[in-house]
Amino acid sequence: MAALRTIIAQGRKRIGLLVGAGASAGMAKADGSYPLIPAxxxxxxxxxxxxxxxxxxxxxxxxxxxxxxxxxxxxxxxxxxxxxxxxxxxxxxxxxxxxxxxxxxxxxxxxxxDVRLPMPGSAYANLVNWITGTSRDYPIEVFTTNYDLLFEEAFESVRAPYFDGFTGGREPFFDPVSVSRCDLPARWTRLWKLHGSLGWRASDKGEVIRTGQSSASHLVFPEHLKYDQTQKAPYAALLDRLRAFLLTPDTLLISIGFSFADAHIAARLDEALAANPAASVFAFQYKNLDEEHSACDLARRLPNFSLYARDQAKVNGMRGPWKAPPDLPSKDWGPIRSTYLDIDGNFTLGGIEPFARFFAASKSIQAFSTPPTMLPPVAVPPAA
Structure with missing residues (x-):
């Protein structure tokens, strides 16, 4: 975690985020209740x-x-x-x-x-602060299965440019060439909506367009669109982009709120990681390790797929519990450790709010621990 903190503070690594429904479910509403959006x-x-x-x-x-x-x-x-x-x-x-x-x-x-970000200091705002807080050699690529417009709102609130595959003014159309080449400036974050989004709909020509509205009419699994190739195109191109990202040398994909139960996404991860040992996935999971069945299956077969769960981790195929060393290796280790482990020794970065806080604070000399109020309630089974 200390090494990861250093990596994400710099702008030299090619980094992607995979954000699932558990992220929005782990965010609090303005009144402090959970979830902002149900999983x-x-x-x-x-x-x-x-x-x-x-x-x-x-x-x-x-x-x-x-x-x-x-x-x-x-x-x-x-x-x-x-x-x-x-x-x-x-x-x-x-x-x-x-x-x-x-x-x-x-x-x-x-x-x-169709919800708005709770203000101030939402988790997505913290992630955007991290993305825009340094000059980067490579753009950050955000892959999400969520339909909401929370990332769009967070980027636009600070006037940070992003590209989601669509271009145009009146009826923005999907441009698969720009998605595959990914040759926009590095300061433009890539936002790939793998399962569609609010505001997407099919035009009179059968092509998917972005309307700029919050209505939802084009939310589907991509492989079930085989009956209409023009509607399949956005989803196929976006999933191909995920595969191409992981086939690029020296890449790191960090997931949050994603269970890996989506077979079409897990298959592309499996194939790309097996073909490219120089790529890595860090899966930050909210539940205990034994409850993360799909992620555990990938971690068992792929040494470059590391799984960090609430009670244990599986790194390089080896499993072990979180444990405090009797002697801290440096004077800075204690404060850094408090940013990802709570007082009971549970890993906290499987929740979106501690996760985003960890990223946003990565460039700070001071390490900020996660306040208990930022953690959603969780049911932990009693010890045997």
Whole structure:
């Protein structure tokens, strides 16, 4: 962690962030309550709960045939059915009926995730302060599966330039050439929305455009868009960018709030890390190690995938608990240690607020410990 603190304080390393739904779920609202935005499980329960009076038969039918019941998998299935069944009926709905169902889901998702950053000093604001706080040889690349506009708000609040793959004025269009070449100046942060975003919709030509509004109509898993290649293009290009980033020598991808349960993302990570030993992933997880099944599987097979969980870590394939040495190696070690371990010896950087504070304070001579008020409540099982 001390070495990482040095690396992120400098501007010479090629660094990327992978931000999942757990990040927004780990942020507090303005009144101090959690979460700012529910994680995928909470989002699924909220959306389906709202739509159940109208679509109960369809929801029950889809859950019965799908192995996963999260909102993205259900929405992908709905979109697929709307494209192929036409006037035939599945679960008492025809193709147009499923299209309407999908639009209703997107509308409810949009209402839930359309939130503003709590001010002042939000976690995303701290991350942007870290990104813009030094001159960089390479741009920071942020890969996120989240639909919200929190990163956009954080960048724009300090007038920090970023590129999300779209260009234009009236109806900004997606430019895959600029995404693949990534040749904008290093001061432009790259913001890649892997699962779509609020404000994305399909134009009359079938192409995905960015509207600048907070409505949500284009939120899907990319591989389920194989029925329409023009709609697949943004997602395929963004996932290819993630793979290309990890295939570049001497890169570091740091994840926060991501479970690695998304098979299409985990597969690209697996392939790229196996092909490029010079790339590394640091996965900062909120739960205990034994609960992080998908991340543990990657850490077991890939020595350049390091997993840091609440109670233990798995580094270079070796597992061990967090433990305080009897003698600190230097006088600065105690304050630095307090920025990533709490008084009980639990790793705190799996939460977005301590994580962002650690990054923002990396250039400071003084090490700032994480206040207990920044940690969301967590249920820890009793000792055996």
């Amino acid at each position: 995928v499980a909470g989002l699924t329960d909220k959306v389906l709960g709202i739509l159940e009076p109208t679509y109960k038969a369809q929801i029950d039918g889809l859950k019965a045939e799908l192995a996963q019941h999260d909102i993205e998998t259900i929405l992908s299935r709905i979109r697929s059915l709307s494209k192929v069944i036409g006037t035939a009926k599945v679960h008492d709905l025809d193709g147009p009926g499923f299209a309407t169902f999908g639009e209703a889901i997107c509308a409810e998702i949009g209402k839930i995730v």
